[in-house]
Amino acid sequence: MKFLANLLDKARPTFQKGGSLSALKPLFDAIDAFMFNPLTQSKLAPHARDPLDVKRYMSMVIIALIPCTMASFYFFGWRMLPMIMVSYMAGGAVEVAFAVIRKEEINEGFLVTGLLFPLILPPGLPLWMVAVGVMFGVLVGKEIFGGTGRNLFNPALVGRCFLLLSYGGEMGGAWIEPGGGWFGRLGQYAETSVDAVSQATPLYDAAAEIPKFAPLSDLFYGNVLGCAGETSALALILGGVLLLIFGVASWRTVIPLLVGFGVMTVVLVGGDMQLVVWHYLAGGLLLGAFFMATDPVSSPMTNGGKFVYGALIGIATALIRLKTPLFEGMMFAILTGNMFAPIIDEVFIAMHVRGLRNEK
């Protein structure tokens, strides 16, 4: 380990001001801080600080994503590995480029976007599309707003929305038949040209003229066609509950979202409870509810606002799914919610201030 520290120490002058590679200082600093805790000290009171930092905060999301990432490897094979790597590299390049231009630090928020993005794509999508999508998402969804912490929309969803609108055909025809048995597709590498199918996903089937519903158990375990990380409700619930326990995702968003979705679905499909449960498990609802809608940056910052925001997304998802030709509604619902978040905040901040009016 000493060797690594020495190596970094030796390389440091090259990246400092006046060094030959000083332009790449943000990249060096990110790697340096990734390996070894920086020695930065508090300058002002409080003199000691809580151990939580943004890196840790974001890595909790990655930990919570492990179950559904593993499920995606099981069902769709090793193809997930290059997809994740391409997503990290292409998106990371945009992130680094902006950090270098702005002379700012590289933000850890990208660690989450880079993993979430391939998980919401069809598993058979060509790798160049993954790259284009994530670059668009990071660029337009985040960097032009000023980087992590200042973005209005969830960057991963912006990227997916862009792919869906620009390459709708490919996005709808790149599904992979999920593997089964003990090892699933763990031993296989699915080729886009060979294994990709344009069969219908469960939600597509359910919206057909003669509806066909995939068995509940398949939806629960994830043995259906769908986006890489979205199919296994079991893995998503496991990770989502972890994220709620860590306190990184707010239950104030997740619970109203799920309740709002349930109530609206009951209103639209009638009292068939089995069908309501089916809708809970199908499509991107759970991944969106636990990992996308709860993104603290693009959701409201007020606690009350989170309730309204969650409920709004839940209701909008049910409406889009069941009352429009789009059979999957989570993505548009969350982007709509992101759009309303600042307004919701305004209202709840005004209420908060009103609540303080008697305090002198």
Add this chain to the structure above:
Amino acid sequence: MKPRGGYNVNLIGGPSGVVEKLSPPEKLCIPLHSRHLKFSELRVADGDSVSSGQTLAVDPEAFSVPLLAPCGGTAGLSRLDGHIVIENLNCPPDPAPDPELPTHVPYDSGQAAEKRRKLLELGAWQFVSNARTHQVADPDGTPSAVIVSTVHLEPFVARGSAICTGSINELVRGLEHLQSLLEYQAIHLVLPNVKLELAQDIQKTIRGHAWLKLSEVPLQMRYPFDNQTLLARHLGLFTEGDETVWFIPAAGVIAFDRALTLNRPCTSRIISLAGPVVKDPLHLEVPVGYPIDKIIAGRLTQDDNVRVVNGGILTGTQITEDQAGIDTECSGLTVLETPTVREMFGWLRLGCDRRSFSKCFTSTLKKAFGENLSTSLRGERRPCVACGQCVTVCPAGIMPNAIHKYLFSDELEQAQRLRTDLCAECGLCSYICPSKIDLYDELVRAKVRIAEELGPPAEEPEEQAAQENQEEDVA
């Protein structure tokens, strides 16, 4: 108002109940300024010989609160910038306590004005602060209520129990003196858990003195519920917005007794010397101006790479070379290690040994424990990710993250609208921020700027009412 937010920062190295009296030093270096006081008006000249208890300087902006000489000697004004140095010390030892001294003093409200003047001259008045502004209270003013606190919760300022234990009689007599300064106002006595020996001792001594209008306030022992502004708010003493509430810590009440019963100046302080790198953390009774390097010499586990903080870790100020001695407002010295070793993949560790406000470390599964904290920022400065922890922890009920957003874009009016003025200056928002934003500093600065640039907030309800009246008139 119900208490909300708050968090107890646990770190190792809390001071024990021992109070050690230090022997007089070779010289005293008395700083001419402290957190709230600036003794700019000098009353002695360079080379003057001063006697114990003589006024060295006063603060003209704080009702001429004096800076008293703890010992006699030769005053030097130019030895050390911003200090009065007293050499050739002649420190008369405190006479042994008179066993004949009565436990109680009779009620006598006749000479309130003279008593207040005496308190001011003997250095006891500087403990009385305005609970809203934290500045020294006006000795001629009339408070609407008085809060006396025996609790200090910030790690690690001198504990109330260490100050009061052994001085219960002084405390009670001080309370009686205080009552005779007042007319009808009640004294709110803040006690730790009423089951504690200290609280019971105080109650036992007070009992049977019906003229002492005390209301006992058992305190929930969570930082910063001992904060004077928050206490006044929790007790419902701020309702109109212009009340004056006096706040006096237990040390101040004991100083009242010393000044009024014994006629002696209050020139020594009980401070704590604590922190993870202090060998035996304890309390010390020291005269004001005691050289700081003499206090810490030989008491630390390491001499290099340490930061000495004047006060607690959350709101204290770093002691730099500009300050050589204990100032008159000092409540403790906290010594922290400055880190020198970089931990590999620190952010990936399970974190059994890291106590956090969040639930992102496995230490969440353990009971509360003390942590070996250093001055490390433990992360890097990042933009706000709106995690909302500062809102949860804020004891004043404001939204530091939203205020930060407005201050970032320099919208001072919006920060005022979000009630930055309610900030109790506890430092918890900065402590827990994962983005390591100096929210505490931002809020304190914003408060000052709002008061200076914008003045008091506009009375919205009245404006609305006036507008409605106008509309009615038009109709």
